[in-house]
């Protein structure tokens with residue numbers, strides 16, 4: 001027997017008398033009938049549960065890294081909780097503004113913020129702007145001076161830690177486009193430049209070593225690498241980034257928030273810092289990944305004699321590019337038979353004109369899976385919709401929120417008119 005492990009499903013997931021998937025009592029068939037496929041379904045109670053747990057598990061501030069999944073409806077919901085929000089572009093800031101997310105609860109990241117983005121951030125009163133290069137220090141300094149404002153900033157540093165994760169999502173190593181290196185003295189120089197400038201207020205330091213990290217030792221090393229800067233500059237804020245890993249596959253286990261918190265705070269305690277500081281962490285994936293599933297409809301099943309069986313669905317790399325970019329693995333299951341034995345190997349592919357358009361290389365599904373079946377991939381809440389594209393001019397799917405009060409559309413599906421709205425006739 002090889003059924004889907006229930007730990008990959010969101011909080012509100014259950015099965016009815018016939019073994020079919022329900023979310024807070026809503027049958028998946030109803031969702032698919034109302035909204036069609038492909039479809040992203042988020043359990044927002046699951047998100048709220050993660051946020052609440054994270055904010056209480058340690059004496060720290062939690063910033064949600066919005067790039068994992070961002071929508072106005074989500075921010076309207078999150079804004080009533082005691083969290084901050086990371087944005088990393090003018091576009092993400094525009095979504096935060098549209099949701100009336102308070103400026104003083106925003107942290108603005110990015111390794112190449114344009115003059116316009118910085119101006120927008122200053123105008124909206126963004127709480128912390130994270131400076132990433134000497135060019136940016138100068139750019140922001142000019143804006144702040146011109147506006148007659150003192151802008152609070154963090155300095156992003158590269159701690160020189162190689163987190164054990166995929167190369168593309170590793171950000172703390174010495175050879176990185178992000179931040180000022182600690183070991184070369186660039187971080188020291190950046191901090192001192194900012195401290196000596198009236199238009200900028202040095203609030204603290206920021207480091208983020210990467211994403212999908214399970215090895216707690218990497219987080220320990222991160223804090224230890226910051227020690228010289230902490231002792232020298234006594235920052236009011238120590239922002240240690242996000243990156244705690246989540247389970248995508250049956251045999252994986254998500255990182256434990258309490259253990260993560262303990263690792264970071266215990267390592268900080270060992271440094272015996274003799275000043276008051278506030279710790280900020282910025283998880284993205286860990287808040288939203290396992291809250292969502294994607295539903296697809298099977299369009300073709302192609303048996304390639306002696307090779308494999310291809311199962312093509314109505315989405316693909318346009319709604320989930322992670323398998324293509326990072327070679328990420330996912331599970332799949334039939335929501336009409338959640339606990340069924342998944343006894344046959346399929347390669348689940350999308351509808352795009354690329355051989356690389358694979359969602360799951362070696363998926364296991366019940367052997368009777370056939371055309372017209374709805375297939376679900378769990379743990380698609382992070383870096384799926386937010387990385388979605390219109391490749392092949394495939395419209396982006398709708399996003400639906402489900403909670404104990406029912407289901408509602410959060411982002412409507414794109415139409416052909418949407419796809420044509422930038423064209424000049």
Ligand SMILES: *Cc1c(COP(=O)(O)O)cnc(C)c1O
Pocket residue numbers: 065067068086109208210211212241242243244282283284285286
């Ligand atoms: C992406 C990112 C995060 C969130 O990473 P997750 O792996 O989703 O937790 C946090 N901080 C910064 C600066 C980031 O770039």
